Amino acid sequence: MNAVVQPASRMLLPLREEDLDAVLEIEQATYDFPWTRGNFLDSLRAGYEMQGLVAPQYGLIGYFIAMQGAGELHLLNISVAPAEQRRGHARYMLDELRALARARRAAQLWLEVRVSNERARALYERYGFRNTGLRRGYYPALGRKREDAVVMSLQIPEAAHGLG
Template identity: 45%
Template sequence: MATTGIPAFQAEIREMHPDDLEQVIRIEHEIFLFPWSIVNFSDSIKAGYHCRVLVQPNSDLVMGYGILMTGPGEAHVLTLGVGAAWQSQGLGRKMLRYLIELSRKHQAEFVLLDVRESNTGAINLYQRLGFQQIAVRKGYYPAMCGREDALVMKLEL
């Protein structure tokens, strides 16, 4: 099945295609209790958002993905995920750095993202890359017992 141990520097980032959605959804359901639907991803591609996948070199095996929305002066990371078999190998950091550089290329002055308050691994990654918490969205995410707050984080470019 999944091959682990692919160094982040060897992973390739390319545009997400509709043919990738089955693998993306598989990862989404594997890592999130309340996953996006295939329609969410398909609509993001159709809307022209910057939809990217992390793939193993010389293959179409999707290991992770990220979606960035850009607008005048700003960018927003809508989602980012790495399959469980490939976590803790620097792939999330690689994708986030890529999305930050893409934001710069689109003349964004800052990058925003929302993260579950309980997702300490992601929060630590975001902080290491310079994101700072600027707000809390009360009850933003569905949770097993009601709702969970989202931390709004911002990176000045």
């Protein structure tokens, strides 16, 4: 995948079970400790919001999974294929996720991110997320160690005031 996917040619579509091979390919290329097929199947069966970022000429290039809670939306996973990173796709998915939160009247969007994932943390901070805490030993890491997660939240004021 060498050509740049143009923003106008990408779209989000609901993920289905038949999309999981492509999802797993991206997941395994992106993370040292990827989600399993079972994790994705459980998310589908639980009815979580699962959207795939599709570029018609390339197929699936990214995805996000979010879970709705009481007055909030929790981003569980967001990934972009390595060859398509740094091209605005994650920001595009965050825009769609914020619109989804507004539509569902969720006043906050939450996520956890590895302390060591400086690129993702910088993206979230530029987007407006604020650090709200730390979860010690949240993520698996190499060896017997565990890695801390930074907890971040984004206020969705439009949803909090019932605008949508």
